[in-house]
Amino acid sequence: MLHEPAAKMGRDPAAAYKTRLGVWMFLAYSILYVGFVAINLLRPQLMEGTIFAGLNLAVVYGFGLIIVALIQALLYDTMCNRRERALAESAGEKDEQ
Amino acid sequence: MTIAIFLGFVIFVLGLSFYFGNKTKSASGYYAAGGQIHWGVNGIAFAGDYLSAASFLGICGMIATAGYDGFLYSIGYLAGWIVALFVVAEPMKRLGKYTFTDALDSKYDSRGIKLAAAISTLVVSICYLIPQMVGAGVLVEPLLGLPHAVGVVLVGAVVITIVATAGMTSTTYVQFLKGGLLIIFSTILVIVLLVRGLTTTPDQGGRVPFVEPQVLPAMVNGDSIAPVDASWKVVETHEAKAAKTTLVKLEKDGQQTWWSLGEKAGAPVLHETQSVTVAADGATLYNGVAASETNKELRQVGSLVALEGKTDVKTGSLSPFGFLSAMSSKDTVVRRWRDAKFDDAAGNKMTVYFQSFATGNQIMRPGLKFKLQGTLLDKLDFVSLMLALFLGTAALPHILIRYYTVPSPSSARKSTIVAIAAIGFFYILTMFMGLGAMTSGVMNPADNNMAAPLLARSFGDLLFALISAIAFATVLGTVAGLIVAASGAVAHDLLDRYANRQMTEHQKVRAGKISAFVVGALAIVLGILFKGMNVTFLVGLAFAVAASANLPAILMLLFWKKTTAKGITASIITGMVASLGLILLSPDLYKQYGWDPTTAPVPFSNPGIISIPLSFIVLIVVSLATQKRDATGQTVAAAKA
Structure with a gap:
C-alpha cells in the first residue's frame, strides 16, 4: 500500500543546517528554563525580590520565558528563511549553468 | 441571551462542519485536511x-x-x-x-x-x-x-x-x-x-453585595475552644490534619455552623466558614440549612483583606504593571478559601470551606501549592x-x-x-x-x-x-x-x-x-x-x-x-x-x-x-x-x- 506524506515534498537542502540551529537554540532556552526551576528550588525567596517596574523576579522571569520563546522563534525563522533562500538561489545558478 | 448566543455559536460551528464535510472525500482530506491549510x-x-x-x-x-x-x-x-x-x-x-x-x-x-x-x-x-x-x-x-x-x-x-x-x-x-x-x-x-482596578470590597459592579465574613473572639484552653460570646454553643471540634486547620461546630438559634480557628492581633478568633453537609438520609444542607430553591449554592468568595497595607481601598483603573505590582506587595493580604472533607460526629459527610490568608509576596511566587x-x-x-x-x-x-x-x-x-x-x-x-x-x-x-x-x-x-x-x-x-x-x-x-x-x-x-x-x-x-x-x-x-x-x-x-x-x-x-x-x-x-x-x-x-x-x-x-x-x-x- 502506498504510504506517502499528505502533501508532496521535495528534498530540503537546508535540513541539516536547520536541525543544527534548532538544537543550539533549544539548548540555549533550556538553560534559561533550568535556571528558573533551579532558583525556585534552591533560593525560592529570591523570587520575591522587586527587580523592575514594581514587578518581582518571579513575574519578570516567568513573562521573560514566554517573551524569549517568541524572540528565539522569530530569530530561528529568519535564519532558516535566509539559508533556504541562499541555497535555493545557488541551486538556481547551478541549473542555469 | 446567554442561551441564544451559545446556541448561535454551536449552530454556526455545525454549519461550518457540514460545509467542509461535503468537500472531504479522501483519507488525506479526512486525517490531514489534504495537507493544504495555510x-x-x-x-x-x-x-x-x-x-x-x-x-x-x-x-x-x-x-x-x-x-x-x-x-x-x-x-x-x-x-x-x-x-x-x-x-x-x-x-x-x-x-x-x-x-x-x-x-x-x-x-x-x-x-x-x-x-x-x-x-x-x-x-x-x-x-x-x-x-x-x-x-x-x-x-x-x-x-x-x-x-x-x-x-x-x-x-x-x-x-x-x-x-x-x-x-x-x-x-x-x-x-x-x-x-x-x-x-x-x-x-x-x-x-x-x-x-x-482592585478593591477590598468587591461587589461585581454593584450586582452582588460584598459580604464580610464574620469573626468571633474565642478562648483556647488546652484542647478546649469556645467563643467568648456565650450565646454560641460548641457542638464538636474537628482537627483537619490534611488541611492543617482546626474546625469547630457551633450552634445558635437552632442552626449549626462550622468555624475555623485563627488568630487576629495575637488573640484567638473563630472565622466563619461555608459548608456542605450530606446527611445519612441523602439530604443536603448548605451552611447548616436544608437545600431549597433559595439556598442551593455556596456564596461566591475571594477578596482582598488589604492592598499595599490599606484595608478600605478602591484603586480605580490600573496599568498592567501597576496591577501586578500592587498584588505582589508583602502588605497585600488575600482571603483565599480551602476545603476540608471529613465525617462529623453525627456521621454526616462534611465539606467545610474555610478562609486562608496569604500575603502578596507569597501569592506572586511559587510555593502555595508546590511546597518548594x-x-x-x-x-x-x-x-x-x-x-x-x-x-x-x-x-x-x-x-x-x-x-x-x-x-x-x-x-x-x-x-x-x-x-x-x-x-x-x-x-x-x-x-x-x-x-x-x-x-x-x-x-x-x-x-x-x-x-x-x-x-x-x-x-x-x-x-x-x-x-x-x-x-x-x-x-x-x-x-x-x-x-x-x-x-x-x-x-x-x-x-x-x-x-x-x-x-x-x-x-x-x-x-x-x-x-x-x-x-x-x-x-x-x-x-x-x-x-x-x-x-x-x-x-x-x-x-x-x-x-x-x-x-x-x-x-x-x-x-x-x-x-x-x-x-x-x-x-x-x-x-x-x-x-x-x-x-x-x-x-x-x-x-x-x-x-x-x-x-x-x-x-x-x-x-x-x-x-x-x-x-x-x-x-x-x-x-x-x-x-x-x-x-x-x-x-x-x-x-x-
Whole structure:
C-alpha cells in the first residue's frame, strides 16, 4: 500500500543546517528554563525580590520565558528563511549553468 | 441571551462542519485536511487545539486559588513549544503522513512500533479527553442550568457530528475560529478588569453585595475552644490534619455552623466558614440549612483583606504593571478559601470551606501549592511537573497531527511560530484573569474551574455569555482534535497499517468516522464518571504520559543512529506503563478514590522525573542489544561509520 506524506515534498537542502540551529537554540532556552526551576528550588525567596517596574523576579522571569520563546522563534525563522533562500538561489545558478 | 448566543455559536460551528464535510472525500482530506491549510490559519488552529479547557478554565482557576503556582503551568505549557519548534516540527513533517505513528515508523515498517504508538496515542488522547469533558459539564451548569451529565452528552454529540462529518478540515477551521475568539475576548476581559482596578470590597459592579465574613473572639484552653460570646454553643471540634486547620461546630438559634480557628492581633478568633453537609438520609444542607430553591449554592468568595497595607481601598483603573505590582506587595493580604472533607460526629459527610490568608509576596511566587521549602520529595514533585510540561507538548498526538495539515516543512515551522505568539500572549493574560478572579468576589469555593467565566459575569451577562460560549467552543474544538487523533490511531494505525486490512479510500474514511463515534462515546462516559476532578491536574498528567511514552522515541529516532524498532517499541511501552502506574498509585489519585493519600505507595504526584529517564534508558539498552550485525560481527551502524 502506498504510504506517502499528505502533501508532496521535495528534498530540503537546508535540513541539516536547520536541525543544527534548532538544537543550539533549544539548548540555549533550556538553560534559561533550568535556571528558573533551579532558583525556585534552591533560593525560592529570591523570587520575591522587586527587580523592575514594581514587578518581582518571579513575574519578570516567568513573562521573560514566554517573551524569549517568541524572540528565539522569530530569530530561528529568519535564519532558516535566509539559508533556504541562499541555497535555493545557488541551486538556481547551478541549473542555469 | 446567554442561551441564544451559545446556541448561535454551536449552530454556526455545525454549519461550518457540514460545509467542509461535503468537500472531504479522501483519507488525506479526512486525517490531514489534504495537507493544504495555510500556515497562519494552522498556527491559530494550533492555539485553538492547545488552549483547551485546561488552559482557559483550569489555569485561571488554579491561579485564582494558588496564585503563581497556577502560572507555572502557563510557563511550562508555553516552553514546551520550544521543543516542538526547534526539535520536532520540521522532521515530523518530513517523516509522517497522517499520524504520529507514521513518523515513528517511517524508517522501520515495524508492526511493534505501529501497535505501541497507536495504543500510546489512544491512551494520551483519552487522558486528555477526560478533563475536557469534565470541563464541558462544569460549564453548562451555570450557563444553561443543565446537569453536568447533560453538558457532557451535549459536547460529545456535537463533537462526534463535527468529526464524523468532515474530519481534520472542519476541526481546523473550528479551532482557528475558537482560538482567535478566545484570545480576543480574553484580552477584552483583562482590559475591563484593569479599568475597574482592585478593591477590598468587591461587589461585581454593584450586582452582588460584598459580604464580610464574620469573626468571633474565642478562648483556647488546652484542647478546649469556645467563643467568648456565650450565646454560641460548641457542638464538636474537628482537627483537619490534611488541611492543617482546626474546625469547630457551633450552634445558635437552632442552626449549626462550622468555624475555623485563627488568630487576629495575637488573640484567638473563630472565622466563619461555608459548608456542605450530606446527611445519612441523602439530604443536603448548605451552611447548616436544608437545600431549597433559595439556598442551593455556596456564596461566591475571594477578596482582598488589604492592598499595599490599606484595608478600605478602591484603586480605580490600573496599568498592567501597576496591577501586578500592587498584588505582589508583602502588605497585600488575600482571603483565599480551602476545603476540608471529613465525617462529623453525627456521621454526616462534611465539606467545610474555610478562609486562608496569604500575603502578596507569597501569592506572586511559587510555593502555595508546590511546597518548594518542603521535603526533598516535594521538590522532586515540582521538578517532575516542570520536566513533563516542558517535554510533553512536542509529544501530544493531537498537536503532532497538525503538522500534516500544512503543505511543507517551512509551513510547519511558521505555523508553530504563530502558535507560540498566540499562546504566549494568552498565557500572559491568564495571570491577570486568575488574579482578577481571586480578588473580585466571584469564586465558587467548591469548584475553581469556572474562575474566568465567573469573572466575566461580574462585568455583565453579555461578556459572560460570550466568554462561556467561547469556553464551550474551546472544549468542543479540543475534543474534536483529540478524537481525530484517536480515530486516526484506530482506523489508520491499527486497522490499516498494523492489521493490514486492505481498504479503499472511502472505507478508510468510514473506518475513521466509526472510530470517532466509538471514542466520542467513550469520552462521554468518562466525562460523566470523572465529574469533580481538577481539569488542569489531569491535563498535567496527560503531559507526563505523552512525555514519557512518546518523546524519547521521537528524539532518539531523530538524533541517534543506533535506534532500533525494538528499542522504540520498548521505550513507548515502558514510558506509558511506568507513567500511568505511578499516577494511579500517587497520593492525588488516592484522594480521588476516597482513600487516605498518606497510604499511597508512590509518594509524589508527578511521574515524569522517573518515567521519562526510564523510557530513554530502555530505548538505549534495547537498541544496543538489538543492533543488526554484519558477517564480521560489527553493528551495521559501526560498519557504515
